[in-house]
Amino acid sequence: MFVVRSERGTSMAMLTPSVLLRTIGSLFGLALAAGCVTAGSPGPESIGAFQLGPVCAYESLRFDGSIGTGRLNGCRRDGPETFTLYIHPEDAPINPSSWYAFSLTSDTQTHLDLTLAYAHGRHRYAPHISSDGGQTWRTIDRIEGADTDRASFGLDIAPGTTLISAQPRRNLADRQAWIDGIAAMPGVTRTRYGTSEQGRSLDGLEFGAEDKPALILIGGQHPPEVRGAIAMESFVERLLEDDRLARAFREQFRVVLGPVINPDGIAEGHWRHNSRGVDVNRDWGPFTQAETRSFKDWIDGRVFPIAFLDFHGTWNSVLYTSPDEGEGDRNWFPGAFHASLTEVLGEDAPARVQGHNAGSSVAKNWFHETYAIPTITYEVSDAVPLEAVLSRARLSAEITMRLLLEGPPDQPDDAQDGEIPK
Incomplete structure (x- = not known):
């Protein structure tokens, strides 16, 4: 057995020799297709030479994919300032969320022409x-x-280090720093509710009234979906503000948050999966993975969920929601949530797709089926500007608080869930 390690830890758990050879072979296959790797390939400084990643070092340049959440599997120098960079997923077949991230350190100011060459995917x-x-x-x-x-x-670069990433890079340390900051706020409790398949901490956050109905929030299931993670953070920060609306919400509801469900995949720069090659958002129900099983065990029998949101990123902003009809007394929530967003954002509001696939192992369906609560997968477009990601998430949090406090829009005043300041 072989173990591939980097500064980030074990990169693909335990690799058998055959899997390791297939991985390396795929990269060399790409280079061979371009006619640049032969039995007599020249040294790394020569034109046409291939270097296996995650680090490719040249006389005045260094590409480094061993940075946290990095992905760079190989390099080929095609000319003095021209390079092909090979990007390979953690396993295949796989969702085409073709993630890459690496640092580029140069001794001089220069212009580079770069090509990203993907195995098992396309540029996204x-x-x-x-x-x-x-x-x-x-x-x-x-x-x-x-x-x-x-x-x-x-790309024009200056001397020093430049980061190149598929999305604004938020590595595991960045996300842990955010958790640390939230955990230090008054009224917030931090719990290590488990460990990942590779032994990383699974941290949960709670705040609001104890023994009250709970809004369940999760994020970080799919590593490349950075805008979803940013939206989740902005959403949570709005719930914790010290204004009348947020205080009223926290007095009547509990918030339970799993901010980084898949820390191994994030740390290793994966396209989709955890360290065992599993899409954890297809494991809610089977619970074969430590990441999903630990969260379920943490909340099971301890909290009373009333609504659930799961934050993601995708091509176009969309809300995948539980249906308006069915069991539960808050099925109106997703429709009212979408209508309220549309009233403010107009054409910029996300689309809504409602439905429930019985027995499906995505988080939205499992929480809806298990607890008979309204559920939303909150998907943020890859193309939404970061400022808009933040402001729309804040708006979404305000709408959530108002709706859960007030009850359905057509509900009479004397039947409301709680008092809300105007």
């Missing part, structure tokens, strides 16, 4: 560039071959 995410350690990002929109498995773009 426009390159996000940061030259200040991830504090600010710009997007490269001029891509040749944007809908193919070979996407090319030019």
